[in-house]
Amino acid sequence: MSYPWGALGTNLWVTAVVTVVVFAVALGVAVGLRKGRHDGIDVVWGLAFAIIAVTTFVLSAGHGDDLLRWLITVLTCVWGVRLAVHIFLRNRGGAEDPRYVKIIEGARGNPTLHMIRKVYVPQAVIAWIVSLPVQLGQYGIADGPIAVVVTVLGVLLWLVGFVFETVGDAQLARFRADPANRGTVMDRGLWRYTRHPNYFGDAAVWWGLTVLALHHVAGLIGLISAALMTWLLVKGTGAALLERSIGRRRPGYADYVRRTSGFLPLPPKKGTG
Structure with missing residues (x-):
């Protein structure tokens, strides 16, 4: 067809x-x-x-x-x-x-x-x-063996992103609700591995949806969309914009930046906390 x-x-x-x-x-x-x-x-x-x-x-x-x-x-x-x-x-x-x-x-x-x-x-x-x-x-x-691969990969990417975004938001909400954490840096849970698990999750969700569109070559057009969403989250209105001011509000944020990945989840750097 x-x-x-x-x-x-x-x-x-x-x-x-x-x-x-x-x-x-x-x-x-x-x-x-x-x-x-x-x-x-x-x-x-x-x-x-x-x-x-x-x-x-x-x-x-x-x-x-x-x-x-x-x-x-x-x-x-x-x-x-x-x-x-x-x-x-x-x-x-x-x-x-x-x-x-x-x-x-x-x-x-x-x-x-x-x-x-x-x-x-x-x-x-x-x-x-x-x-x-x-x-x-x-x-x-969705037809043929490639359709199964595309569908599974797309859903898995979406699921990883949704879990990161949902869990990251919930962890941050609990952290902010505790008065003892006022003025400190959230560096626990998923936030230990990336400074922006919610933004990473957003990007992964949209890459997952983009992969699902690849059942036809027309879906390649969607790569522009996923790239735009990722750029916005990393360099546009997401992480970059937030970090321009957060360092002034959180004294320990500079050290957090030194040891924690800015976007992709990675193990914390050793010897920095």
């Missing part, structure tokens, strides 16, 4: 519209109900991928392999909803995210238009691009 490029094309523009609507609603809630507080977009980030996956699942009926469609949709939704719930609970009752405070402070003119240009439009575009493996994969056909 040939790849349904026409149906995929329709899927791509429909999900583009859906993505715009999702982030427009997020903006409306931020401005109208939350009085200019914008950290809710971080909750929407995970939900957007789940919505794109479900939209693609509906549109791909009759084109892609049913088992593959279900698998990709379920894995994406589990990841996206879990992330959204985690961020919602983490932010509940706290102050606005300092990143968004800084962006708003730099506004010249209407702060809402400034946030649209600096935050909402970029995140919507990135979410749609990163979601390409989820869309491409649901139009593929």
Whole structure:
């Protein structure tokens, strides 16, 4: 069976519209109900991928392999909803995210238009691009021995990533909940082997979903998405951005950096603690 490029094309523009609507609603809630507080977009980030996956699942009926469609949709939704719930609970009752405070402070003119240009439009575009493996994969056909290898490898990568992200977030939440740890560095559990197990987990999840899209050569397009997500997590809005300020808030962080891998999980360096 040939790849349904026409149906995929329709899927791509429909999900583009859906993505715009999702982030427009997020903006409306931020401005109208939350009085200019914008950290809710971080909750929407995970939900957007789940919505794109479900939209693609509906549109791909009759084109892609049913088992593959279900698998990709379920894995994406589990990841996206879990992330959204985690961020919602983490932010509940706290102050606005300092990143968004800084962006708003730099506004010249209407702060809402400034946030649209600096935050909402970029995140919507990135979410749609990163979601390409989820869309491409649901139009593929899982057939032949190679399909088994691709499916198993993709699910294993997703599972490793999901465990790292979920366990890492839970360990950090427990650490922060203990007043005795205030001002200290989290270097236990998974955080002993990588300074960012949650970000590493995010990347592994998306490489897993990208591998699942490789049932057809069209899935190679998704490699761009996985690479973009990894770059954002390592050099963009993830680890690099966080570490620019965390050293000032955690006196022991410099030593932690010396002995602990920045991204990939590795044994701590000997002789440094």
